[in-house]
Amino acid sequence: MSFAELGLSEKVQQAVAAAGYTEPTPIQAQAIPHVLARRDVLGIAQTGTGKTAAFTLPMLTLLESGRARARMPRTLILEPTRELAAQVEENFDRYGVNHKLSVALLIGGVSFGDQDAKITRGVDVLIATPGRLLDHFERGKLLLTGVELLVIDEADRMLDMGFIPDIERIVKLVPFTRQTLFFSATMPPEIQRLADAFLHNPVKVEVARAASTAATITQRLIATGSQDFEKRETLRELIRGATDLKNAIVFCNRKRDVAVLHRSLQKHGFNAAALHGDMDQHARMAALDSFRSGEIPLLVASDVAARGLDIPAVSHVFNYDIPHHAEDYVHRIGRTGRAGRAGAAFTLVGPGDEKSLSAIEKLIGQPVPWEGPTLEERPASSSPRVSSRRGRGTQERSRGRKVNIRASAAEAPVEEAPPPRAERAPVRERPAEKAQPRGRGRRDHNEADEPVVGLGDHVPAFLLRPATIKKTK
Numbered sequence: 001m002s003f004a005e006l007g008l009s010e011k012v013q014q015a016v017a018a019a020g021y022t023e024p025t026p027i028q029a030q031a032i033p034h035v036l037a038r039r040d041v042l043g044i045a046q047t048g049t050g051k052t053a054a055f056t057l058p059m060l061t062l063l064e065s066g067r068a069r070a071r072m073p074r075t076l077i078l079e080p081t082r083e084l085a086a087q088v089e090e091n092f093d094r095y096g097v098n099h100k101l102s103v104a105l106l107i108g109g110v111s112f113g114d115q116d117a118k119i120t121r122g123v124d125v126l127i128a129t130p131g132r133l134l135d136h137f138e139r140g141k142l143l144l145t146g147v148e149l150l151v152i153d154e155a156d157r158m159l160d161m162g163f164i165p166d167i168e169r170i171v172k173l174v175p176f177t178r179q180t181l182f183f184s185a186t187m188p189p190e191i192q193r194l195a196d197a198f199l200h201n202p203v204k205v206e207v208a209r210a211a212s213t214a215a216t217i218t219q220r221l222i223a224t225g226s227q228d229f230e231k232r233e234t235l236r237e238l239i240r241g242a243t244d245l246k247n248a249i250v251f252c253n254r255k256r257d258v259a260v261l262h263r264s265l266q267k268h269g270f271n272a273a274a275l276h277g278d279m280d281q282h283a284r285m286a287a288l289d290s291f292r293s294g295e296i297p298l299l300v301a302s303d304v305a306a307r308g309l310d311i312p313a314v315s316h317v318f319n320y321d322i323p324h325h326a327e328d329y330v331h332r333i334g335r336t337g338r339a340g341r342a343g344a345a346f347t348l349v350g351p352g353d354e355k356s357l358s359a360i361e362k363l364i365g366q367p368v369p370w371e372g373p374t375l376e377e378r379p380a381s382s383s384p385r386v387s388s389r390r391g392r393g394t395q396e397r398s399r400g401r402k403v404n405i406r407a408s409a410a411e412a413p414v415e416e417a418p419p420p421r422a423e424r425a426p427v428r429e430r431p432a433e434k435a436q437p438r439g440r441g442r443r444d445h446n447e448a449d450e451p452v453v454g455l456g457d458h459v460p461a462f463l464l465r466p467a468t469i470k471k472t473k
Helices: 010-018 026-036 051-062 082-095 112-121 130-138 155-160 164-173 189-198 228-241 255-267 281-292 326-333 354-364 383-390 406-411 420-428
Strands: 041-044 075-078 103-106 125-128 149-152 179-184 203-206 217-223 248-251 272-275 298-301 316-319 343-349 395-398 401-404
Touching: 010 051, 010 082, 026 041, 026 051, 026 179, 026 203, 051 082, 051 149, 051 179, 075 130, 075 164, 082 103, 082 125, 082 281, 103 112, 103 130, 112 130, 125 130, 130 164, 155 164, 155 179, 155 189, 164 189, 179 189, 228 255, 228 316, 228 343, 255 272, 255 298, 272 281, 281 298, 316 326, 326 343, 326 354, 343 354
Parallel strands: 041 179, 041 203, 075 125, 075 149, 103 125, 149 179, 217 343, 248 298, 248 316, 272 298, 316 343
Antiparallel strands: 395 401
16 A cells, blocks of 8 residues: 555645655554544554554644634644653654645743744644643633644553643633544553543554564563662663674663762763653753763663654664563563664563563563563672671772782781671771771871860950940949
8 A cells, every 4th residue: 555545735745755755654554544634643653653544644634624713733643752742843843845844842841932932823733742732821811722643642641640630721721623633652440531532433443463572573581689779780781792783772760870880881981861851852852862872872762762753774772671561571672673674672670570571471461571581590799899898898988099908808817807897897897997097187186185175155356345334424
C-alpha cells in the first residue's frame, strides 16, 4: 500500500515523498483513512511505529480548508512532555512545507509573551502540555470553543505523570462535537475508562500487542553489586566492551542518579550529556540536539526521555537501574531497534531487583537471558573497597593527606590485631583529637593551655573608670 491510496491530499503526498517515505507503517495505513473520515480513533501502538505521522498527515489534509480565528485554535494536540510536543511541531514543519498553516507550541520554560502573540494572531494547530495550556486559558488568553479535532497522545504516560485531572478538565472545555484521536502504548483499566469517556463510537487500531518488545532488539541482563560504585564500574566496562556502539542512552530511575552518573562518566573520560526533568528547557533541548547530531554519543536520562522521543539510530540502551514499572522497560528499550534496525539493550541487575525483573519477564512473555554470570553465580563484592568507603579501615584522612595504615597492620603480630568493630574508633574519637596538635597547627603545646578570652571575659578600661555624678543646682 502507498500513501496515495490512503486519501491524503496531493500537497501532503509531495511532502512525504520529499521526506523519503514511500510506504506507510501499519498504524498509519490503518488509522489515516478513519481520521480522514472524521471518525474517533483509539490507537494502541508501541513507540517507534510511526504513530505521530498517523495523526499529523491526515490533520494537514483536513486543515487545508478553513481558516484560523484569533485566540481560537482549530485543532489541539496534548503531549505529556516538552520534548514530545517539540517533536510533533517538527513533524508539522516537515510535512506541512506546502501548507501555509500556523502552528503554536505551548510548553513550559518559554516566555508567555511570545506564546500569547501567536495565539492572538490565530493558530491552526496548537500543541501543548496540559499545565501550560490551562495557564493560558485561566489568564483569558485562549478559547477552546473552536477546537474541531483533539489529539491525546501518550495517554498512559499522562496517567503516570498525574495529568489525568488536567486532561479531564480540558476535554470539558472543548466542544462536544469535536473529533478525538486517543493514542496509548498500553491500555490499563484507568486508560480504558478515559477512552470510553472521551471517544464516541471509536475505531480501534492496534498494531502491536500491548507491552511487546521489538524482535530486532537483543536483550541481556548483567549481574552487578548493590553498591552504586559497583554499578558505575560495571556500566563503564559494558560501554567499553560494547560492539558496534554508535550512540547509547543510559536510563536511571531518579533525577539525582542521572546527575551523579553523568558526572562520573565525564570524570572517567566519556563524552556524555544528561537529560532529566529538573533541567530548564534550553538545557534539555541542547542535550537532545547534541545527541541527535552525534556530537555526544552518550545520553544519561530519566524516564522523561523514555517515551516517544524520535531519536533515530540509537544502537544501545543501558538500564543503569531496573525500572520500577515493567511497562517502562518496554518503552526504554524501544529507543533502539527502531524502523527495523538492530539494537542492543543491557539491564544491570543487583541484589533486591529480582521482583522487578520477574514482573518484566512476565509482561513481555519471555525470559531475558543473562550475559556472563547470573546474580547467584556472581562472586561476592571485594571487601577492601567497601571497608574503605564505609568503615575507613584501610585509610585514615589527616587534614587533607591520606595515611595508609594497611601496611603497619600487616606487619603487626596477629594477637595484637584489633577486633573488627575497633576500626571505627578513629572516626568516633575525632572531636577529642582536635584539641591535640598534629604537627601542622600554629600553636605551641603551652599556648593550648592558656585561657581563652571570650565574650564578657575582657572589659575595656574606660568602662571601669568611676563615674562622677554632677550635682544639679
